[in-house]
Amino acid sequence: MSDGDIREAAQGGTGDAAAGGAAAEEITRQVTEFLTAALRKPVQPDDDYFALGLADSLFALELVTFVESRFSLTVEVEDLDLDSFRTANRITRFVLRKTGSPEFTETQ
Amino acid sequence: MNGGRSAPGGREAGRGTTGAAGAAGSAAASSPVAAAARLAAELVPHAARWDREGALPAEARKEVAAAGLLAPDLPGRYGGLGASPAELGEICAHLGGVCSALRGLVTVQSMVAAALNRWGTREQRARWLPQLASGELIAGFAATEDAAGSALAEVGTRVEDAGDGGHVTVTGRKKWITFGQDAHVLLVLGKDRGRPSAVLVETDREGVSREPVGGQLGMRAAQIAHVGMDAVRVPRANLVAPAGLGLSHVAAAALDHGRFTVAWGCVGMAEACVADAAAHAAARVQGDEALAGHQAVRSLLARAAVETAGARELALRAARFRAEAAPGAVTETIVAKYAAAAAAASASRDAVQVLGSAGCEPDSRAGRHFRDAKVMEIIEGAQQVAEQHIAEQLLRRSGTPRPEAGARQAEAS
Numbered sequence: 259m260s261d262g263d264i265r266e267a268a269q270g271g272t273g274d275a276a277a278g279g280a281a282a283e284e285i286t287r288q289v290t291e292f293l294t295a296a297l298r299k300p301v302q303p304d305d306d307y308f309a310l311g312l313a314d315s316l317f318a319l320e321l322v323t324f325v326e327s328r329f330s331l332t333v334e335v336e337d338l339d340l341d342s343f344r345t346a347n348r349i350t351r352f353v354l355r356k357t358g359s360p361e362f363t364e365t366q
Numbered sequence: 367m368n369g370g371r372s373a374p375g376g377r378e379a380g381r382g383t384t385g386a387a388g389a390a391g392s393a394a395a396s397s398p399v400a401a402a403a404r405l406a407a408e409l410v411p412h413a414a415r416w417d418r419e420g421a422l423p424a425e426a427r428k429e430v431a432a433a434g435l436l437a438p439d440l441p442g443r444y445g446g447l448g449a450s451p452a453e454l455g456e457i458c459a460h461l462g463g464v465c466s467a468l469r470g471l472v473t474v475q476s477m478v479a480a481a482l483n484r485w486g487t488r489e490q491r492a493r494w495l496p497q498l499a500s501g502e503l504i505a506g507f508a509a510t511e512d513a514a515g516s517a518l519a520e521v522g523t524r525v526e527d528a529g530d531g532g533h534v535t536v537t538g539r540k541k542w543i544t545f546g547q548d549a550h551v552l553l554v555l556g557k558d559r560g561r562p563s564a565v566l567v568e569t570d571r572e573g574v575s576r577e578p579v580g581g582q583l584g585m586r587a588a589q590i591a592h593v594g595m596d597a598v599r600v601p602r603a604n605l606v607a608p609a610g611l612g613l614s615h616v617a618a619a620a621l622d623h624g625r626f627t628v629a630w631g632c633v634g635m636a637e638a639c640v641a642d643a644a645a646h647a648a649a650r651v652q653g654d655e656a657l658a659g660h661q662a663v664r665s666l667l668a669r670a671a672v673e674t675a676g677a678r679e680l681a682l683r684a685a686r687f688r689a690e691a692a693p694g695a696v697t698e699t700i701v702a703k704y705a706a707a708a709a710a711a712s713a714s715r716d717a718v719q720v721l722g723s724a725g726c727e728p729d730s731r732a733g734r735h736f737r738d739a740k741v742m743e744i745i746e747g748a749q750q751v752a753e754q755h756i757a758e759q760l761l762r763r764s765g766t767p768r769p770e771a772g773a774r775q776a777e778a779s
Contacts, residue, residue, distance in 0.1 A: 295762055295765070296762060298761065298762055298766070298767055298768040299767055299768060300767060314755075314758070315518070315519070315613065315614065315618065316618060316622075316696055316697075316755060317614075318611075318614035318615055318618060319614070319615070319618045319619065319622060319696050320693060320696050320697075322615070323691065323692075323693045323695060323696065324693045326691065327691055327692060327693055328693075335485045335486065335487055335607055336487070338485070338607055338608055338611055338615065339608055
């Protein structure tokens with residue numbers, strides 16, 4: 259699946275739960291791939307890499323820039339809490355909410 | 367919806383092109399840079415005196431502000447010029463070639479502005495940014511402490527609930543604050559119940575005390591101060607980003623921006639040193655021969671010129687990454703700052719050598735840059751800290767996971 263497909267799916271172009279699920283899976287895959295490379299540790303979708311002490315002082319900034327650039331969104335201060343970026347799965351929920359995927363709009 | 371806001375990696379130009387500020391910035395393509403060049407030419411005769419007297423006169427600061435150069439990359443709606451990263455860089459190179467304190471003024475003002483633009487609320491941006499762009503307020507960045515330099519997570523400054531629901535108190539002692547002697551507001555890094563927190567502290571509040579620093583190695587005109595805060599009450603509206611994110615997000619965004627402007631300031635310093643050394647070598651005749659006739663002198667000039675040109679290209683590369691808000695922008699900025707600080711240090715050293723006694727005179731620009739360049743190798747991330755990060759990035763690309771702690775021990779035994 260290309261980046262363009264994900265954005266389309268994430269932005270709810272179909273409104274189809276199956277497509278939303280596929281988008282979620284693909285977002286999680288990309289985020290996990292980034293985290294694994296950046297932290298030089300295999301990172302699972304539910305791993306709290308901050309708690310595991312894997313992140314250095316510049317990592318948060320790199321992660322925000324990655325998420326914004328890869329998923330074409332803007333992280334605002336209102337989006338920041340310690341938890342939204344704690345695991346790959348949480349980042350996926352954040353991306354889906356931010357890009358307006360219908361099934362996630364009111365959750366999390 | 368977010369036109370022109372600056373990302374940690376710097377999205378100034380990337381998004382700016384979609385907004386009014388960006389349009390203004392591109393229409394006036396080189397005008398902020400041209401303004402900086404004019405200002406630099408006008409101010410260059412005064413820099414040695416500022417250094418000697420240990421202050422950048424208020425008139426000089428006003429001129430920088432009047433030209434819109436204090437935080438030139440802010441979007442137009444906040445009173446900025448919407449300058450692109452490359453334009454911001456060239457501005458800092460012009461000012462840095464004249465005086466590090468002058469460039470330092472832009473560095474601190476624009477780094478605090480960038481952090482607020484990135485992580486301030488809509489209300490905070492509307493309240494603070496226009497005053498920072500205009501120079502009505504001068505900002506300082508207060509992170510370093512006695513026991514927290516490169517390791518900023520160790521800051522001991524406390525941000526505590528004042529118990530009235532509307533305020534916090536800030537208590538601690540911050541060191542080496544550029545323009546701390548008369549900054550109106552400080553972006554302070556502290557801890558709220560152990561969580562890194564960022565808060566704006568106006569310096570006219572009760573409990574703020576300042577201790578001017580003078581006679582330090584370099585940046586002598588930067589009106590550096592150590593600042594004490596004794597239970598200073600500030601409104602909760604001055605807290606920037608939620609507690610816990612003061613270092614990883616707010617201070618990190620400020621420092622990332624600071625590294626970029628310092629890198630370009632260093633490019634300007636190195637270029638000025640190369641120019642001064644070449645001019646002297648060409649004109650100075652000893653015996654029957656110009657200094658430039660000696661191979662050893664030509665070698666010094668050549669090495670300094672190449673290192674300086676390399677630093678400029680890396681700074682331009684960082685500017686491109688920032689303009690695209692590309693994920694590598696943070697690292698490319700570190701690479702640029704590392705290379706440019708090294709180039710400024712070696713070009714200034716060689717320039718003093720070529721200039722000889724002229725380089726040692728009290729008013730020598732190369733001599734002043736020589737002292738300041740050493741400081742550049744320390745501020746906004748010491749060279750050795752930068753190397754750690756650059757090497758780590760390289761190791762990431764290898765794709766090999768880091769060894770487990772147990773595995774490391776096994777290897778060592």
